[in-house]
Amino acid sequence: MRKRRDSLASVVAKDLAERIERGDYAVGDKIPIEAQLCEMFNVSRTVVREAIATLRSEGLVTSRHGVGVFVEERANPALSITKEAAGELSEVLELLELRLGVEVEAAGLAARRATEDDLRAIRDVFDKACDLDAFAEQPRELDYAFHLAIARASGNGWMAKFMDFIGPVIIPRSQLLHASQPEITRDYLRQMVDEHRRILDAIAAGDAVAAQEAMRMHLSTSLDRYRKRLVES
Amino acid sequence: MRKRRDSLASVVAKDLAERIERGDYAVGDKIPIEAQLCEMFNVSRTVVREAIATLRSEGLVTSRHGVGVFVEERANPALSITKEAAGELSEVLELLELRLGVEVEAAGLAARRATEDDLRAIRDVFDKACDLDAFAEQPRELDYAFHLAIARASGNGWMAKFMDFIGPVIIPRSQLLHASQPEITRDYLRQMVDEHRRILDAIAAGDAVAAQEAMRMHLSTSLDRYRKRLVES
DNA sequence: GCCTCATCAGTTGTCTGATGACTGCGCAAT
DNA sequence: ATTGCGCAGTCATCAGACAACTGATGAGGC
Numbered sequence: 001m002r003k004r005r006d007s008l009a010s011v012v013a014k015d016l017a018e019r020i021e022r023g024d025y026a027v028g029d030k031i032p033i034e035a036q037l038c039e040m041f042n043v044s045r046t047v048v049r050e051a052i053a054t055l056r057s058e059g060l061v062t063s064r065h066g067v068g069v070f071v072e073e074r075a076n077p078a079l080s081i082t083k084e085a086a087g088e089l090s091e092v093l094e095l096l097e098l099r100l101g102v103e104v105e106a107a108g109l110a111a112r113r114a115t116e117d118d119l120r121a122i123r124d125v126f127d128k129a130c131d132l133d134a135f136a137e138q139p140r141e142l143d144y145a146f147h148l149a150i151a152r153a154s155g156n157g158w159m160a161k162f163m164d165f166i167g168p169v170i171i172p173r174s175q176l177l178h179a180s181q182p183e184i185t186r187d188y189l190r191q192m193v194d195e196h197r198r199i200l201d202a203i204a205a206g207d208a209v210a211a212q213e214a215m216r217m218h219l220s221t222s223l224d225r226y227r228k229r230l231v232e233s
Numbered sequence: 234m235r236k237r238r239d240s241l242a243s244v245v246a247k248d249l250a251e252r253i254e255r256g257d258y259a260v261g262d263k264i265p266i267e268a269q270l271c272e273m274f275n276v277s278r279t280v281v282r283e284a285i286a287t288l289r290s291e292g293l294v295t296s297r298h299g300v301g302v303f304v305e306e307r308a309n310p311a312l313s314i315t316k317e318a319a320g321e322l323s324e325v326l327e328l329l330e331l332r333l334g335v336e337v338e339a340a341g342l343a344a345r346r347a348t349e350d351d352l353r354a355i356r357d358v359f360d361k362a363c364d365l366d367a368f369a370e371q372p373r374e375l376d377y378a379f380h381l382a383i384a385r386a387s388g389n390g391w392m393a394k395f396m397d398f399i400g401p402v403i404i405p406r407s408q409l410l411h412a413s414q415p416e417i418t419r420d421y422l423r424q425m426v427d428e429h430r431r432i433l434d435a436i437a438a439g440d441a442v443a444a445q446e447a448m449r450m451h452l453s454t455s456l457d458r459y460r461k462r463l464v465e466s
Numbered sequence: 467g468c469c470t471c472a473t474c475a476g477t478t479g480t481c482t483g484a485t486g487a488c489t490g491c492g493c494a495a496t
Numbered sequence: 497a498t499t500g501c502g503c504a505g506t507c508a509t510c511a512g513a514c515a516a517c518t519g520a521t522g523a524g525g526c
Contacts, residue, residue, distance in 0.1 A: 007296075007298075007478095007479065007480095008479080008480070009286060009479085009480090013290075033505080033506060033507085034506080034507070035506090043480080043481085044480055044481045044482070045481085045482085046279065046282070046479085046480060046481065046482090047479085047480065047481085049279070049283060049507090049508085050282060050283060050286040050479095051286075053242060053283040053284075053286045053287055053290075054286050054287065054289075054290040056287075057246075057286075057287040057290050057291060058290060063240075063507065063508090064488090064489080064506090064507080065240075065487070065488050065489075065506080065507050065508065066487070066488035066489040066490085066505075066506055066507060066508090067488080067489055067490075067505085067506065067507075068505090068506065068507080069506095069507080091390070091391075094389045094390055094391050094392075095391050097338065097342065097389050097391070097392070098335060098338070098389065098391040098392055098395065100338060101334045101335045101336075101337060101338025101339065101392075102331060102334045102335060103334075104334060104337075104338070105330065105331070105333060105334025105337070106334065109330065154330075156327045156330050156331065157324070157327055158324075158327050158328050158330070158331040159327075159330075159331055159334075162331065240507095240508070240509095241508075241509070242508085242509090266476080266477060266478085267477080267478070268477090276509080276510085277509055277510045277511070278510085278511085278512095279508085279509060279510070279511090280508085280509065280510085282478090282479085283508095285478095296477095296478065296479090297477090297478080297517090297518080298477080298478050298479065298516070298517050298518075299476080299477055299478060299479090299516070299517035299518040299519085300476085300477065300478075300517080300518055300519075301476090301477060301478075302477095302478080
């Protein structure tokens with residue numbers, strides 16, 4: 001009985017998207033004209049147009065003025081993180097696992113490819129975090145900056161983009177997430193710096209395997225901390 | 234003099250998005266009501282509503298019926314693959330590197346967590362590809378299906394989503410990409426089946442390290458094939 | 467004093483009808 | 497055969513009205 005929850009426009013958009021995905025309308029096909037859609041869904045043109053505006057912004061269709069609306073070959077299934085998903089602790093855990101895979105590889109590539117500039121950038125961030133007081137103030141931000149610098153040093157644009165992508169989740173702003181995060185002690189920070197140093201050294205030495213291992217170790221530790229947190233709650 | 238190129242709605246949407254990104258309206262703030270926006274941009278309500286529908290679908294704002302439209306904290310810088318990027322061979326290469334990192338991890342997780350059903354699903358796809366004639370007909374599709382099954386077996390939703398995400402690039406439809414792909418010989422298919430078998434066996438045996446290594450080997454091979462192709466062209 | 471609930475103003479959601487703008491196609495003129 | 501024109505189909509935009517929802521205010525009962 002919760003039909004009021006979703007607006008008509010979004011219902012129509014979802015339905016249309018489904019039909020397109022299902023292949024009812026093939027790529028390149030023209031979908032029914034506005035008037036027909038109005039009749040199909042028993043809604044006004046306003047609603048239909050808003051629904052199509054949504055699909056268009058998602059790249060599922062394109063409108064051609066005076067001609068019609070056509071199904072687009074969608075090359076962007078847009079990997080996106082929704083708030084709800086990011087709110088679930090278990091989802092954050094899974095995201096961390098994904099991140100581990102990517103970053104281990106990034107560390108390996110960085111060891112092979114990092115330029116002098118890349119290394120300097122990584123070292124800069126690392127040095128900043130060596131000051132435990134500064135590190136304690138922005139633990140997540142500095143940690144993230146370190147990892148981002150490595151992703152950049154991998155010379156792989158997608159990895160850098162990927163880190164941008166999950167950044168907002170790693171540095172959570174919502175209270176919910178903060179509450180569910182492990183507490184940060186002085187000892188923990190020291191350990192972090194140590195782990196960072198191992199990664200940095202391996203990359204600087206150009207030892208890809210060692211860099212991968214160090215990164216895996218580092219992320220596994222924080223993954224375990226989260227896991228413990230999860231079973232506690 | 235290109236004013237006719239973009240629809241009013243998209244112009245308004247872009248402008249509003251810019252203002253939001255720029256911080257004119259802070260997260261949580263209510264943006265001006267529809268009537269005011271109409272006045273600001275000198276457009277009708279239809280246009281404003283379509284623009285807002287776009288922003289909403291992008292997660293930049295949320296509408297609350299009877300209250301207003303509010304700026305969302307957008308946690309999705311939307312990792313998306315654009316057509317142009319996917320067209321560049323070098324970009325495909327980098328995407329493959331990213332994929333390698335994710336899939337190596339997925340294989341390891343699958344070895345630890347795969348259920349009976351998961352294993353059956355992987356084996357089904359593998360068996361299909363064992364018939365070299367069938368494999369030759371849809372080499373990329375079957376290979377992709379195998380990898381997708383493993384990602385699913387990892388028990389990590391994000392990894393499965395990630396594979397969905399890059400699927401369209403791995404199974405390219407555009408002529409451009411096909412032309413730039415390595416040619417597929419009978420020998421190559423046999424080798425693929427062999428590599429797949431190693432991965433499958435390791436996962437079935439629950440040997441995470443072996444699964445990771447097998448997967449890394451498998452993807453490295455195809456990465457090398459692409460690299461060779463790149464220097465040739 | 468405090469709680470309950472009806473009412474109201476403000477805002478988004480939906481509907482309707484009309485007009486403008488653009489495209490593709492056929493047809494006529496050359 | 498080519499060119500140009502007009503027409504029908506379709507999307508884009510406008511204008512106005514009403515419906516539905518929310519949050520705040522204030523009246524009334526306890």
